[in-house]
Amino acid sequence: MDNKEVTLLKKALERQKKARFQAEKILEKKSKELYDATHHLKEVNDRLENLLSEKTSELDGVFINIVDPYVVMDLQFNVIKMNGSAKEFLGYDSEKESLNLSSLVHPDYMEYTAESIQTLITVGTLKNYRAKIILKDAEEKFIQINSSLIYDKNGKPIAAQGIIRDITQETEIKHLLAEQKKELNIIVENSPMGIVLTIGGKIIKTNKAFTELLGYSEAEFKTLNVKDISLPEDMDASKELMDQMNSGKLDHFSLVKRYIRKDGTSLWAKNSVSAVKNAKGEIEYQVAMIEDITKQKLLEKQKEQLLKELENSNKGLQEYAHIVSHDLKSPLRSISALASWIQEDYKDILDEAGNKNLQLMQEKIGSMDSLIHGILEYSTANSSALDNTEVDLNQVIKEIRESIFIPDHVQLVIPQALPKILCDKIKIHQLFQNIISNAVVHIDKKKGLVEVLSQENNTNWQFTIKDNGVGIPKKYHKKIFEIFQSIGESERSTGIGLSIVKKIVDRYGGEVWVESEPGMGTEFHFTLDKKSCSVQQEIE
Amino acid sequence: MKILFIEDDAIETMKLQRTVAKLPVKPAIVEAKNGEEALHILKSGDDLPDVILLDLNMPKMSGIEFLTVLKADDVLKYLPTVILTTSENRADLLECYRIGIAGYVIKPLKYEDYESKIQKVLAYWSINEVVKG
Numbered sequence: 001m002d003n004k005e006v007t008l009l010k011k012a013l014e015r016q017k018k019a020r021f022q023a024e025k026i027l028e029k030k031s032k033e034l035y036d037a038t039h040h041l042k043e044v045n046d047r048l049e050n051l052l053s054e055k056t057s058e059l060d061g062v063f064i065n066i067v068d069p070y071v072v073m074d075l076q077f078n079v080i081k082m083n084g085s086a087k088e089f090l091g092y093d094s095e096k097e098s099l100n101l102s103s104l105v106h107p108d109y110m111e112y113t114a115e116s117i118q119t120l121i122t123v124g125t126l127k128n129y130r131a132k133i134i135l136k137d138a139e140e141k142f143i144q145i146n147s148s149l150i151y152d153k154n155g156k157p158i159a160a161q162g163i164i165r166d167i168t169q170e171t172e173i174k175h176l177l178a179e180q181k182k183e184l185n186i187i188v189e190n191s192p193m194g195i196v197l198t199i200g201g202k203i204i205k206t207n208k209a210f211t212e213l214l215g216y217s218e219a220e221f222k223t224l225n226v227k228d229i230s231l232p233e234d235m236d237a238s239k240e241l242m243d244q245m246n247s248g249k250l251d252h253f254s255l256v257k258r259y260i261r262k263d264g265t266s267l268w269a270k271n272s273v274s275a276v277k278n279a280k281g282e283i284e285y286q287v288a289m290i291e292d293i294t295k296q297k298l299l300e301k302q303k304e305q306l307l308k309e310l311e312n313s314n315k316g317l318q319e320y321a322h323i324v325s326h327d328l329k330s331p332l333r334s335i336s337a338l339a340s341w342i343q344e345d346y347k348d349i350l351d352e353a354g355n356k357n358l359q360l361m362q363e364k365i366g367s368m369d370s371l372i373h374g375i376l377e378y379s380t381a382n383s384s385a386l387d388n389t390e391v392d393l394n395q396v397i398k399e400i401r402e403s404i405f406i407p408d409h410v411q412l413v414i415p416q417a418l419p420k421i422l423c424d425k426i427k428i429h430q431l432f433q434n435i436i437s438n439a440v441v442h443i444d445k446k447k448g449l450v451e452v453l454s455q456e457n458n459t460n461w462q463f464t465i466k467d468n469g470v471g472i473p474k475k476y477h478k479k480i481f482e483i484f485q486s487i488g489e490s491e492r493s494t495g496i497g498l499s500i501v502k503k504i505v506d507r508y509g510g511e512v513w514v515e516s517e518p519g520m521g522t523e524f525h526f527t528l529d530k531k532s533c534s535v536q537q538e539i540e
Numbered sequence: 541m542k543i544l545f546i547e548d549d550a551i552e553t554m555k556l557q558r559t560v561a562k563l564p565v566k567p568a569i570v571e572a573k574n575g576e577e578a579l580h581i582l583k584s585g586d587d588l589p590d591v592i593l594l595d596l597n598m599p600k601m602s603g604i605e606f607l608t609v610l611k612a613d614d615v616l617k618y619l620p621t622v623i624l625t626t627s628e629n630r631a632d633l634l635e636c637y638r639i640g641i642a643g644y645v646i647k648p649l650k651y652e653d654y655e656s657k658i659q660k661v662l663a664y665w666s667i668n669e670v671v672k673g
Contacts, residue, residue: 322629326597329626333647333654334551340651341558362650367648376628426630 069164075121077102080159089166091136106132106140120160124149130167130461134269142171172462194269194290201226201242204285212291213269215262231258231266241273246283251275256293268297314385321379336365374496377430378483381503386424388533393418396429397452398437404437409450412440418454421461422533431504434497435465443469443520460510460527471497471518481512501526508532541567543608544589546578547624555651559658566661573611575601582616585626591642591665592621596632602617604635606618611640617672622661 022444069086073079079094079101092099105113109131120126126147133143147162188195194210198204206221214229227235234257244250252274258384269290276285343350343358350358393419401412422429432452445468453464472480479485482500505512508528516522545669547553553571575598581586592610596603603623611617615644620642625632630673633644645661648654 322627322632323597326625326627326629328598329649330549330552333626333649334549336649337551337555337651337654366649373628 056227066163069166070161071101071164072159072161073101074159075157076100082535086164089135089141089164090133104133104135106134106304108132120147120149121157124157126162130171138326140168141166143169150420165274194288194292196221196226196288196290198226198286199284199286200246206481211268212288213290215260220262227422229259233261234258238271242286245273245275245286259290267292267294269293286347311385316342318380325372325376329369332365332369332372335361339365371496374500378496378500380505381427381430381507386507386532387425388422388424390420391418391423391425391428393428393432393452393454396425396432400433400436404433404440407443407448410440410443410450412436412450412452414452416453417461418452419456419461423528427504427507432463432465432525433503434501435526438497439465439467439469439522439524445469457527457532460529461533462525462527465524466521467523468521471520471522472514472516474516477514477516480514541565541593541662542570542587542589543567544570544572544578544581544619544659546572546575546592546603548573548596549593549595552595553652554596556658557642559655561574562655563580563659563662565607567666574598575603575606575609576589580621581673582610588616588619590618590620590670593661593669594621596623596625596627596636604632606638607639607641620665620670622665 014503020253023260043499067085069089070083071079071086072081077100079092079099082090082092082094082099088095090104091100102113113129113131116126116129126145129145131143131145132140132515134140144165144167147160149157150159150161152158156400173489180410188207191207191209194213195207199206203221203224205225206216206218211218211221216224216229226238232237238255241250241253243256245253251270255271256275257269257271259269260266270293271291272289274287275283276287279285307423339358343355394414397412397414397418406412412454436450436452442447449468451464451466453466457462457464481502484495485499502512505526505528509532510527512526514522514524545553545556547556556569560569572581578592579601591659594603594606601609603625607621610619611623617640620645621634621640622645623641624645624647626647628646636644643661644659649659
């Protein structure tokens with residue numbers, strides 16, 4: 001070996017030594033690091049183990065102390081663990097007998113249960129599972145379960161845990177409420193009256209009748225205020241009543257007002273509004289029952305209109321009768337005056353026949369005048385309104401006695417005081433006068449007697465005018481009450497008087513008839529219905 | 541005595557004139573054919589009448605219209621006005637008394653009866669004191 005070679009070898013050895021040293025150094029450092037790491041890991045592990053055991057005992061405590069039934073089961077529904085509450089509730093003890101939860105589920109809820117489990121496995125949790133189960137003692141219960149999966153260290157689900165809540169009572173109440181609500185809804189929805197629930201004017205709920213009445217849908221109504229469907233001119237009245245209700249003065253009120261339909265037309269409605277109060281006495285809602293009275297209103301209006309027209313036409317007719325009678329009477333008065341003057345001024349020239357003719361002319365003028373008078377009276381008897389006041393009939397007869405012609409041999413007497421009755425004084429005067437003036441002039445006896453008698457019956461007053469005159473043949477007993485039917489011999493008899501009698505008696509809901517024996521006398525009877533003899537009977 | 545006689549019918553006027561002619565003391569009669577003419581006479585400045593006899597049914601201005609105007613006038617309202625009419629219409633009667641009249645006489649059918657009624661009316665007013673504005 002040469003030197004060069006030795007040097008080379010030495011150098012290589014040197015390098016080797018150096019490298020080994022370096023490797024040892026690295027190894028030593030790594031060992032130290034490894035040791036440290038192991039040590040650290042051990043510490044962490046210890047801490048974790050402690051933590052775990054702490055948590056486990058904590059959980060055990062929670063588990064025991066959970067008030068609600070708590071169950072842990074495997075994925076085949078076999079119960080692994082259950083708390084006291086669960087044992088008590090379900091009636092089973094998984095420590096004494098094996099228990100598969102699926103066997104408890106009511107057949108109706110099998111499908112739903114299967115779906116729910118699927119959800120639990122996919123999602124990991126299951127909230128608000130509700131089903132009916134059958135307990136050991138065969139009792140059925142509604143339960144609610146919130147559940148979650150338990151996984152092993154590889155993240156594989158191995159079990160599920162859940163808290164059971166007994167919601168039987170709650171469910172039953174809900175069912176009952178739902179049932180009642182359904183019944184109530186049937187009533188409300190089928191009511192022919194509109195029903196509206198409001199809070200301070202805001203529409204909360206409406207029924208079918210009301211939506212149909214106004215043409216808005218229920219959803220549209222919910223955006224509306226009562227004001228939106230009312231006419232502005234009706235608002236004052238309803239606001240006043242609402243204010244009184246809100247201040248507690250009123251619990252209920254009725255109001256007739258108009259509503260505006262969706263199409264802009266309006267209708268009349270009768271509203272019955274009630275306050276719905278809570279336990280504290282505060283108003284929660286106003287509920288209004290609404291009845292469409294447009295038709296009634298229309299009829300009422302038509303009736304009013306007709307009455308007004310009738311009144312006007314009656315008034316017009318009466319005025320017309322007066323004008324016609326005036327216009328007929330005036331020339332008659334002129335003719336009569338002229339005839340008198342001829343008689344007076346030319347009495348020396350006129351012969352007996354001329355005088356006689358003028359006399360006849362005056363008589364004809366006289367009968368024409370009474371005819372005009374009679375027609376006027378007849379038309380007023382029919383058309384003018386009855387103005388009923390308390391009338392003393394004794395006074396009426398007294399006035400008649402003073403105003404008509406009574407022959408000297410005839411006496412008009414009232415054997416027993418007549419009553420005071422409610423009637424139209426002018427018409428009652430006409431009534432008595434027409435009968436009495438007929439009676440007094442048709443008496444051929446030496447001493448004539450005309451009596452006015454009265455009698456009170458249950459429903460009417462009955463009056464009799466009795467005379468001892470010539471009498472009326474039976475065949476005329478009906479005919480005499482017809483207009484223009486005169487049976488008297490007198491030229492001045494117009495045949496209107498008794499038809500006026502009949503007309504007035506008719507208006508007082510009464511009857512008129514005659515009893516008579518020719519040669520002996522006549523009894524005129526008539527009745528006046530008490531109901532018609534009242535102050536209310538103003539307009540016919 | 542001075543009478544203002546408001547009447548559109550000629551024969552009615554003749555009736556009054558004839559009645560008055562028979563009186564021992566004849567009142568002066570001023571004739572008017574209707575209410576307008578009567579007002580014209582009353583406003584002319586001549587002596588006012590002691591009494592007015594007024595018919596109701598007249599053309600142009602009716603008796604009631606005339607009466608209304610008369611009673612609204614501060615001076616003329618004192619003139620006693622007697623209605624002379626054939627109208628037995630109670631509504632007219634009430635309306636006349638409401639406005640203010642001194643009497644309401646219905647013209648009878650017979651001239652003799654007319655004469656007697658008019659004589660009484662004139663006799664009554666001839667003994668009365670009147671305001672005359």
